[in-house]
Amino acid sequence: MPAIMFLDEARIKVASGNGGRGSVSFRREKFAPFGGPDGGNGGKGGDVILVADSSLNTLYHLKFRRHFAAGHGDAGRGKDCSGKAGEDLVIRLPPGTVARDVASGELIVELANGVERWTVLQGGRGGRGNARFKSSTHQTPREYEPGGEGAHLELALTLKLIADVGLLGMPNAGKSSLLRSVSNARPEVADYPFTTLTPHLGVHAFPPNTQIVFADIPGLIEGASEGKGLGTRFLRHIERTRLLLHLVEPYDPGGLSVPERVRLVRHELQSYGPELSGKTELLVLTKMDLGPKQEEISAWEKEIGAEFLRVSAVSGAGLPEMLKTVQHALADLEPARLETP
Numbered sequence: 232m233p234a235i236m237f238l239d240e241a242r243i244k245v246a247s248g249n250g251g252r253g254s255v256s257f258r259r260e261k262f263a264p265f266g267g268p269d270g271g272n273g274g275k276g277g278d279v280i281l282v283a284d285s286s287l288n289t290l291y292h293l294k295f296r297r298h299f300a301a302g303h304g305d306a307g308r309g310k311d312c313s314g315k316a317g318e319d320l321v322i323r324l325p326p327g328t329v330a331r332d333v334a335s336g337e338l339i340v341e342l343a344n345g346v347e348r349w350t351v352l353q354g355g356r357g358g359r360g361n362a363r364f365k366s367s368t369h370q371t372p373r374e375y376e377p378g379g380e381g382a383h384l385e386l387a388l389t390l391k392l393i394a395d396v397g398l399l400g401m402p403n404a405g406k407s408s409l410l411r412s413v414s415n416a417r418p419e420v421a422d423y424p425f426t427t428l429t430p431h432l433g434v435h436a437f438p439p440n441t442q443i444v445f446a447d448i449p450g451l452i453e454g455a456s457e458g459k460g461l462g463t464r465f466l467r468h469i470e471r472t473r474l475l476l477h478l479v480e481p482y483d484p485g486g487l488s489v490p491e492r493v494r495l496v497r498h499e500l501q502s503y504g505p506e507l508s509g510k511t512e513l514l515v516l517t518k519m520d521l522g523p524k525q526e527e528i529s530a531w532e533k534e535i536g537a538e539f540l541r542v543s544a545v546s547g548a549g550l551p552e553m554l555k556t557v558q559h560a561l562a563d564l565e566p567a568r569l570e571t572p
């Protein structure tokens with residue numbers, strides 16, 4: 232059940248490891264009972280590292296675990312042996328995850344645009360052993376340093392999926408059907424609203440080596456920006472897309488005309504904020520196999536002031552043309568901006 236397995240917000244507490252303390256030790260050999268100092272340094276504490284893992288597309292794996300700690304460094308030992316370094320804590324996250332410091336609200340890192348690995352906390356330093364305190368005037372030092380302390384941090388993680396194209400529209404517009412027809416994804420499709428409860432990604436490959444990633448999100452209804460339906464909470468997953476495909480079906484059981492439905496969805500986008508209202512949008516009339524007449528379509532286009540791409544997920548009509556248009560549009564568009572600190 233993908234609906235239950237999806238999570239795009241999580242809070243976790245992380246701690247880096249303490250450094251190990253330095254050792255106080257003196258060489259003891261058969262014929263040198265008062266040998267020099269040989270206490271080794273403590274090992275460094277483990278770091279906390281966030282790593283983007285493209286096999287993940289949810290934060291669900293963090294749902295039941297809140298505390299994570301790196302390993303402590305071992306204490307130094309005699310014979311100039313350094314303590315073992317503490318193990319680093321590696322937290323795997325889906326690409327597109329934004330990490331903020333809960334205490335200050337500050338942006339720490341976004342695992343996007345080539346940032347795949349980020350050390351959020353350094354482990355404590357290893358303390359120096361007494362061997363390091365030896366000098367010509369100080370032959371038998373008993374000093375050592377304790378290890379440096381590790382640090383703590385509470386992280387607020389927010390996932391914003393990374394996709395090229397966002398599929399958008401009212402419930403039942405045919406978003407998931409379109410995603411199925413053009414990609415490898417298999418989201419559920421059904422003739423009731425809110426079939427899709429969580430975002431899905433699908434990849435369309437253009438041989439030999441181009442691909443377009445589509446994001447399908449739950450349908451929007453009037454008042455979504457005030458929390459109606461599933462609200463606009465999933466819109467953040469199309470914030471990073473470069474292009475929106477706004478899907479509208481020709482006939483609506485609710486009785487709203489095509490232009491009315493287009494305006495409604497645009498209004499919800501606008502209420503969400505500039506991240507989305509400024510994006511390039513292509514209008515797509517779906518379910519062309521239901522046979523809307525040319526005069527009807529022209530009247531809708533005239534009222535809206537834009538033309539539709541026309542497709543049918545059932546017959547496949549219009550899909551190659553739509554993909555070509557999308558490909559060309561993407562070639563002209565800048566990558567989406569990332570989060571601002």
Ligand SMILES: Nc1nc2c(ncn2[C@@H]2O[C@H](COP(=O)(O)OP(=O)(O)OP(=O)(O)O)[C@@H](O)[C@H]2O)c(=O)[nH]1
Pocket residue numbers: 400401402403404405406407408409419420421422423424425426427428448449450451517518519520521542543544545546
């Ligand atoms: N005749 C016809 N029906 C279609 C077409 N595309 C989708 N449908 C039907 O329309 C209904 C809704 O399709 P979905 O793909 O689930 O729509 P959606 O926009 O993802 O809906 P939500 O996830 O609820 O927002 C289903 O019954 C589909 O079989 C099409 O091209 N032609």
Ligand SMILES: [Mg+2]
Pocket residue numbers: 406407408418419420426427447448449
């Ligand atoms: Mg759907």
